Amino acid sequence: MDFEFFNETELEQMHRATVEILTKIGISTLSDRLKGLLLDNGCKEQGGRILFTEEVIEKALKTVPSNFNLYGRNGCELVIEMGKQKAYAQTCVGAPSVIDLETEEKRDATLKDLEDFAKLADALENIHLISPVFPRDVPQEIIVTSETAATLRYSSKPQRICAESSHELPYIIEVLAAAAGGMEALRQRPIAYIEVSTISPLNSGFHPAEALIDIVEAGIPLGIVPCPMMGATGPVTLAGCVAQHNAEILSSVVASQLLKPGAPVVMSPRVTFMDMKTGLGLWAMPEQGLAAAASAQLAKYYNIPSTVTGYSGAAKVADIQSGYEHLYNALLPALIGTDIIAAAGSLDNCLISCYAMLVIDDELSSVIRHTIAGCEVSEDTLAIDVIEEIVKTNEAFLGHKHTRKHLRAGAFWKPPIGDRSTYDSWAVNKMKLEDKARQKAKELLATHEVVPLSPEADAEIDEILKKALKESTNN
Amino acid sequence: MSQELLKNVLEAVVDGDVEAVTEFTEKAVAAGVKPLEILNEGLVKGIEVVGERFAEGDYFLPDLILGAKAMDAGISVIEPLLTSEKRDFLGKVMIGTVEGDLHDIGKNIVIMMLKSNGFEVFDLGVDVPSKVFVDKVKELKPQIVGISALLTTTVNKQKEIIELLQEEGLRDQVKVIIGGAPINQAWADKIGADGYGEDALSAVALCKNLLGIK
Numbered sequence: 306m307d308f309e310f311f312n313e314t315e316l317e318q319m320h321r322a323t324v325e326i327l328t329k330i331g332i333s334t335l336s337d338r339l340k341g342l343l344l345d346n347g348c349k350e351q352g353g354r355i356l357f358t359e360e361v362i363e364k365a366l367k368t369v370p371s372n373f374n375l376y377g378r379n380g381c382e383l384v385i386e387m388g389k390q391k392a393y394a395q396t397c398v399g400a401p402s403v404i405d406l407e408t409e410e411k412r413d414a415t416l417k418d419l420e421d422f423a424k425l426a427d428a429l430e431n432i433h434l435i436s437p438v439f440p441r442d443v444p445q446e447i448i449v450t451s452e453t454a455a456t457l458r459y460s461s462k463p464q465r466i467c468a469e470s471s472h473e474l475p476y477i478i479e480v481l482a483a484a485a486g487g488m489e490a491l492r493q494r495p496i497a498y499i500e501v502s503t504i505s506p507l508n509s510g511f512h513p514a515e516a517l518i519d520i521v522e523a524g525i526p527l528g529i530v531p532c533p534m535m536g537a538t539g540p541v542t543l544a545g546c547v548a549q550h551n552a553e554i555l556s557s558v559v560a561s562q563l564l565k566p567g568a569p570v571v572m573s574p575r576v577t578f579m580d581m582k583t584g585l586g587l588w589a590m591p592e593q594g595l596a597a598a599a600s601a602q603l604a605k606y607y608n609i610p611s612t613v614t615g616y617s618g619a620a621k622v623a624d625i626q627s628g629y630e631h632l633y634n635a636l637l638p639a640l641i642g643t644d645i646i647a648a649a650g651s652l653d654n655c656l657i658s659c660y661a662m663l664v665i666d667d668e669l670s671s672v673i674r675h676t677i678a679g680c681e682v683s684e685d686t687l688a689i690d691v692i693e694e695i696v697k698t699n700e701a702f703l704g705h706k707h708t709r710k711h712l713r714a715g716a717f718w719k720p721p722i723g724d725r726s727t728y729d730s731w732a733v734n735k736m737k738l739e740d741k742a743r744q745k746a747k748e749l750l751a752t753h754e755v756v757p758l759s760p761e762a763d764a765e766i767d768e769i770l771k772k773a774l775k776e777s778t779n780n
Numbered sequence: 781m782s783q784e785l786l787k788n789v790l791e792a793v794v795d796g797d798v799e800a801v802t803e804f805t806e807k808a809v810a811a812g813v814k815p816l817e818i819l820n821e822g823l824v825k826g827i828e829v830v831g832e833r834f835a836e837g838d839y840f841l842p843d844l845i846l847g848a849k850a851m852d853a854g855i856s857v858i859e860p861l862l863t864s865e866k867r868d869f870l871g872k873v874m875i876g877t878v879e880g881d882l883h884d885i886g887k888n889i890v891i892m893m894l895k896s897n898g899f900e901v902f903d904l905g906v907d908v909p910s911k912v913f914v915d916k917v918k919e920l921k922p923q924i925v926g927i928s929a930l931l932t933t934t935v936n937k938q939k940e941i942i943e944l945l946q947e948e949g950l951r952d953q954v955k956v957i958i959g960g961a962p963i964n965q966a967w968a969d970k971i972g973a974d975g976y977g978e979d980a981l982s983a984v985a986l987c988k989n990l991l992g993i994k
Binding site: 399401402412413439441445446448449469470473504508510511512534536537538579581582583584585586656 | 837840841842880882883885886889907931932933934935936961962963964966967979980981
């Protein structure tokens with residue numbers, strides 16, 4: 306399959322605009338380490354901003370790996386092949402609220418929810434990477450460390466971590482190393498990638514910049530995930546906002562390569578937009594999906610792995626709106642080509658995580674991955690001899706071995722929960738998709754067993770958490 | 781002549797045209813129109829029209845912000861002349877983004893909304909240490925302090941600031957309102973804030989409500 310959002314001339318224009326933004330406007334940062342790194346390598350300081358040069362950008366882009374792998378911890382066979390544009394699904398990060406599975410009401414997210422979402426995602430075949438909800442009932446001083454530890458305990462699948470502050474990073478990396486079997490094992494087979502969210506427009510701040518350096522130095526794959534809003538923290542026009550955003554991401558890509566040529570890095574564009582009546586940040590369709598498709602094509606142009614947010618929308622409950630929003634926003638960038646599609650299970654512009662929606666997104670992920678796998682065109686699939694044989698013998702294709710063979714090989718997509726029964730058999734229970742999703746979530750949470758961490762790793766993580774809490778509250 | 785100039789000022793505010801507001805305000809001053817009349821009959825009336833059109837669904841946030849900027853441009857022309865005639869504000873609000881957080885778009889919209897609705901607003905900026913919030917409460921004596929936080933790792937600073945205000949014996953002298961994407965009423969209740977708004981528009985009603993203004 307081969308789709309494009311920009312034609313060749315437009316793509317070149319987008320790249321030129323990106324370079325112009327980086328060389329003329331540049332970035333700001335409060336981190337002396339990042340500033341020093343960039344200036345020592347040929348960038349220039351002007352009026353408090355750091356301006357890149359074309360040479361620096363070109364040189365750095367040459368050393369970015371076009372692919373690398375992520376792995377599950379013990380008990381997980383999954384290998385995430387970054388760079389092959391397989392559209393893996395990842396759960397939503399940081400939702401402060403959840404829709405309660407029993408009451409179906411919105412409430413604050415807790416540690417138990419983090420554990421349950423991780424467990425449910427662990428059980429769902431088409432959800433591949435886990436990011437945590439935002440629990441209020443853990444020590445806030447070490448929140449990301451606690452989230453990482455809890456996610457590791459309740460899922461063996463690879464993780465995506467957002468390092469919102471830099472002070473926790475050493476602990477987060479220690480926890481990951483404990484689960485991976487040591488620091489060297491973690492570098493060889495990373496069980497997570499860690500993202501930094503620089504600030505739009507074109508500001509690397511302090512914490513994101515410091516975390517960026519620490520992540521690259523630790524040898525863990527780095528993701529860069531600024532989040533401009535069209536019309537508020539970026540231009541209202543899609544081309545302008547995508548260009549600014551691309552420059553923001555590339556500035557950090559360049560920094561990673563100046564620090565350590567060949568360091569694995571992921572471009573994670575998140576162009577959102579603002580509701581011009583209320584000021585709400587929208588992660589809705591169609592703008593989000595279009596911008597994600599546009600940005601994913603730019604990452605492809607640079608041959609750098611990418612992630613987007615696709616399983617998102619403005620709907621407040623798992624319903625028809627959330628279904629079409631998520632399908633639209635995820636399918637568009639998937640058709641262009643991206644590695645990971647984020648925010649599975651989200652509602653309300655990524656501010657709510659919903660168990661039923663996660664089960665529905667598992668279904669969408671399944672059909673999206675089936676779609677982008679494309680269609681093999683060969684002598685066998687064209688089946689001219691089969692057609693000839695059937696026509697001449699006046700038989701039906703139904704009874705041909707060719708039909709059976711390809712059916713067994715997955716010729717038709719099978720919906721994990723979508724209804725395809727006859728009307729009368731459906732009418733026995735008259736269940737809507739949302740009801741079936743809730744039912745499946747409850748069943749999986751009751752029956753799924755997560756492969757536990759080794760007792761040694763579990764004990765080690767406990768010690769790290771204790772140490773982190775002690776050191777963080779002393780400061 | 782003066783009526784015509786006041787109309788020009790009003791319309792320029794409605795258009796959100798900074799240059800035109802400045803030009804017509806200067807012309808009105810030169811023509812001898814009283815500064816307070818320019819303020820009330822031109823600038824404030826203009827921003828009221830902007831507010832009405834927003835309420836009716838014809839105007840959007842960029843219109844509001846451009847309108848407020850245009851009004852501000854006119855005020856800066858007449859402010860030096862208003863020495864004896866003080867502006868009447870609905871109330872004094874101080875607002876900032878907590879330490880460790882550089883996000884300010886939501887805070888800035890709230891500021892514009894409050895200003896264009898007649899509040900005096902002091903902007904502390906972003907990455908503001910908790911102690912600075914408290915020191916500024918002492919110095920500026922606002923009736924309301926607004927605390928903004930976007931990151932899940934920084935929302936706890938809202939709690940810290942309220943605790944510090946308590947320790948310094950200032951808590952009963954100022955109303956505390958909070959905002960930010962991960963914030964909700966339950967969090968506001970938990971940390972003892974006086975109010976929370978789920979978007980920038982609700983901030984105006986919230987502040988009026990807290991100060992007993994109808």
